[in-house]
Amino acid sequence: MRIVFMGTPEFAVPSLEAVAAVHEVTLVITRPDAVRKRGKKLEPCAIKKRAYELGLPVLETSRMTPKALDAVREARPEIIVVAAYGCILPDELLAIPSIDCINVHASSLPRWRGAAPIQRAILAGDIRAGVSIMRVVHELDAGAYCAQADLVVGSSNTAELTQRLSVLGAQTLVEVLPALADGSAVWTEQDESCVTYAHKVTKAEMFLSPEFSAQHNAVLVQASSDTAPARLVLAHKGVRVLQASVVPAVDEIAIAAGEVVVEHGRVYLGCAQGLLELLVVRPDGKRDMSAQAWSAGLRGEGLTWAKQ
Structure with a gap:
């Protein structure tokens, strides 16, 4: 399949690697270089570095401008895969792929929609944390999901749990892509009565x-x-x-x-x-x-x- 991949941090890297190993990634979209450490120097994000190592074309943008949308159209994706890109996606983008636009979200939806699902799971004392492969829709993290998987949190800290879930998300993503391609994927609508929100954690x-x-x-x-x-x-x-x-x-x-x-x-x-x-x-x-x-x-x- 022809895939446009959108992601930024380390969490998204295993998903990019897994997709690129078996599908044609025609474009990688990520956020521009930013100051990420004490050195005050601009540094590329994890996805940009890995995409270049894999020889994939990269577009850096902090939002979906008309120029960025045109670049996605030129890439002719069947599926757009989003994994922690860090930007609200416009409805125009969701209409571009011929099959669907999906997101690798780090929670067992409908629990922990929002920006900080991994930290909120730890803070709430959740026994298990998970990933969901969900359809991107206009409302934040409200789309139906076609696959989920979870694991025991245990003593994992935020960094460790993020790494574990990133691998689990990549595995779950590549397993469900064939079903998306042939139309056999089963979608489950989220139960709105069970929704919780993972608001950004403050200092x-x-x-x-x-x-x-x-x-x-x-x-x-x-x-x-x-x-x-x-x-x-x-x-x-x-x-x-x-x-x-x-x-x-x-x-x-x-x-x-x-x-x-x-x-x-x-x-x-x-x-x-x-x-x-x-x-x-x-x-x-x-x-x-x-x-x-x-x-x-x-x-x-x-x-x-x-x-x-």
């Missing part, structure tokens, strides 16, 4: 707090991302928490909420309920380091911690 809601339980703080760390990191202030200095764990009740020591204890290179935070042990951190302006290495610089009694 403010990711601040750890001694007013929360250790379990809740640990979930915030698990759901942390570069755009909305789990953070706190300890000894008047900001720090990002990359890994942490709840201390089992049998190993708890007496620490009041808001207090910090450094013992044999281990850093414990007192929470409203239970203790949180920091494992890997990134102090402001410094590199990632183990809590043990970081603890060597923590001096004095009466250490406390608070929200950012």
Whole structure:
């Protein structure tokens, strides 16, 4: 089949690779280079880099302009595949492919429509997370789906779960494409009574707090991302928490909420309920380091911690 692929981040790469291995990708559309790291330099997105490695034609655009729509028409797609492109798609685009326009969405729809389904699944304590191959329609993530698959979240953090779901999404996508081509795909309309929305996660809601339980703080760390990191202030200095764990009740020591204890290179935070042990951190302006290495610089009694 002739396919136009639209995507931007690392999540979309396995889907592009899987499609390109068995179908003719006539055009890859992705968002323009952007500042993605601390270096303040423009960098290409993951899809642009991989598309060039695969020898595929690339169009960079932040929105579907008339010129971009003309480029899609010239590519004559039978199917348009979208995977985390990052732009609202106009109805004009949806009418171009001869078969359909579909999206690889990182949730088991109708749960978690919207921008941050993976983080919201973690924050909500979902046992399983999934992917849906859905028809792109005018309303956000409201189209019928023709395939779904899921997996156990477990202890996966946002980055790990994103990678696992990206692979699962690619597998599910290529498995259903033949059915789309011959018209045998079975579509299921979403149950509107079960819809939940995955609104963008803000930095403010990711601040750890001694007013929360250790379990809740640990979930915030698990759901942390570069755009909305789990953070706190300890000894008047900001720090990002990359890994942490709840201390089992049998190993708890007496620490009041808001207090910090450094013992044999281990850093414990007192929470409203239970203790949180920091494992890997990134102090402001410094590199990632183990809590043990970081603890060597923590001096004095009466250490406390608070929200950012």
